[in-house]
Amino acid sequence: MEGPVEGSAGARWFGEVRAFAVRHPRWVDGALAVAVGVVNAHQALDGSGAAGVGCYAMVHLILVWRRAAPVAVFWSVFGLSLLTLLIVGIRVEGLYPEAVIAVAVYTVARHGPLRQLVPIIAVVEALGLTASLVAGPQWTAIGFVTFGLAASVLLGLVVRTRRAYLAGLEDRARRLERDRDQRAEIAVAAERARIARDMHDIVAHHLSVMVTLADAATLTAGTAPDDAVAAMRHVSGTGRQALGEMRRVLGLLHADPDPRPGPQPQPGLADLDALVAGVRAAGLRVEVTVEGVPGELGAGAELAVYRIVQEALTNVLKHAGVASRAGVRLRYAGGRVELEVVDDGSGAPGPAGVPGDGRGMTGMAARAAAYGGRFVAGPRADSPGWSVRATLHGGGEDGGGEAGP
Structure with a gap:
């Protein structure tokens, strides 16, 4: 008896979390930005100074608006990442800024116009390839960038397609429900008219x-x-x-389901x-x-x-x-x-x-x-x-x- 109860409670909890996420997407994006920032903070900010901390924080803060303006957020994240690497001169470790850029690319594939994906993919792939070749032919790094970029794009497209499919099913269900109600109303009106004729x-x-x-x-x-x-x-x-x-x-x-007189x-x-x-x-x-x-x-x-x-x-x-x-x-x-x-x-x-x-x-x-x-x-x-x-x-x-x- 405890299994179904726990499963039901878990399902209710998941439903409440999902409803909250739908009502407050900005809060969800803020939590995602904080989580991505915390993962590599101890490596990326080690000895970076005030300028590095400011750029690091700004790159992640921009993710809060990723659904409202996915393309603008990507180019902002991409530009600040370059600024962090080239101008500020921070020696980064871990997955920074690759993780932030991957989230931005996923957001464009999920929420943004699809025609913007081609130049974004080309720019990211070209930058990764150039950086790997300049530092010496690092084929592992090139493969990591390519596969990470492909995974971000494919995941965004899959989620986008699934959401569109579910939205289509929901719209079709609503239209079928409206059609059913209209047919019921028409049937009731026809029956009333028939009874009225008989009574007359x-x-x-x-x-x-x-x-x-x-x-x-x-x-x-x-x-x-x-x-x-x-x-x-x-x-x-x-x-x-x-x-x-x-x-x-x-x-x-x-x-009357069972009338006495037939x-x-x-x-x-x-x-x-x-x-x-x-x-x-x-x-x-x-x-x-x-x-x-x-x-x-x-x-x-x-x-x-x-x-x-x-x-x-x-x-x-x-x-x-x-x-x-x-x-x-x-x-x-x-x-x-x-x-x-x-x-x-x-x-x-x-x-x-x-x-x-x-x-x-x-x-x-x-x-x-x-x-x-x-x-x-x-x-x-x-x-x-x-x-x-x-x-x-x-x-x-x-x-x-x-x-x-």
């Missing part, structure tokens, strides 16, 4: 039928009480049906007869014509057909009245369905007729478009009535657009 269709249709039946019951209560009772029974049945459909639609908003299917082509029967019970005369045989439209496309017919008949009740005649034609062919709902406009809107807000037309057009179809609605050219035409293409079990819950 359910409420508008059933309430129109219920109001029409209630008005009929009111008018016949005194003269034909049996008819009034039958009409009110239809009102009750229509209300229960509306409540059931609303529960199914609103049930999509609840994330999810009930949304209405489809098999429910069109019951829909027409309910409208006829409200007093509207409806004729249905079916051509062809329904193919595999899918549950989503069947729901869209049902809702379009439902909304069209509701509009007939609201705007043409129960005294008019309506016709529903369904034609199945080639994996698609063509539907048409028309009325003759012979009636007049009853109390159920209320000004529309356009949501019904928009919802029907959206349902048709979701299945690669088209939607046209407008006054009939051959009579005072209104016509609604739509074409929907099937797409298998789930269709090509919105699916039922």
Whole structure:
């Protein structure tokens, strides 16, 4: 048990140190300058005098700004190193000034513009080669300078490439996260729009039928009480049906992983007869014509057909009245369905007729478009009535657009 705890504590400590280094890079560079200066101080400063100590301290102090101005820091370190060696005349030992120059070269390769590396490498290599040849052919020294310079450059380039790669991965992860959030928002908006269309269709249709039946019951209560009772029974049945459909639609908003009553299917082509029967019970005369045989439209496309017919008949009740005649034609062919709902406009809107807000037309057009179809609605050219035409293409079990819950 102690191993994981110690490892976790070490990981947390390393993370805190790294976070501090990211927040305060100048402090890290200062600590590096002090460490490099301390390594060779006892050899490089032995008998150097005040001028030597000043140059030695200045060369290392400049490293504090190495990330902010890597090229300028290199040339400053390089120039002061030459000043220390040639003018001040210090007899240096150890790795001074090679260690400071190596840090400056690494910084240019890591943080600076890469085009500046070529002249820097050429100058350092030329100086090392010249110094070794002047003092006599010292091939070991030449190799040490060459390999040290190459190591500094390669290390800087490797770290630079790795950081760029990690930064690219982090940027890609952020973009993927944003895309995921946007897709989730779009999906939520589409689902809300679909539920809103379903709620509009359910409420508008059933309430129109219920109001029409209630008005009929009111008018016949005194003269034909049996008819009034039958009409009110239809009102009750229509209300229960509306409540059931609303529960199914609103049930999509609840994330119950194990609902007791299994999810009930949304209405489809098999429910069109019951829909027409309910409208006829409200007093509207409806004729249905079916051509062809329904193919595999899918549950989503069947729901869209049902809702379009439902909304069209509701509009007939609201705007043409129960005294008019309506016709529903369904034609199945080639994996698609063509539907048409028309009325003759012979009636007049009853109390159920209320000004529309356009949501019904928009919802029907959206349902048709979701299945690669088209939607046209407008006054009939051959009579005072209104016509609604739509074409929907099937797409298998789930269709090509919105699916039922």
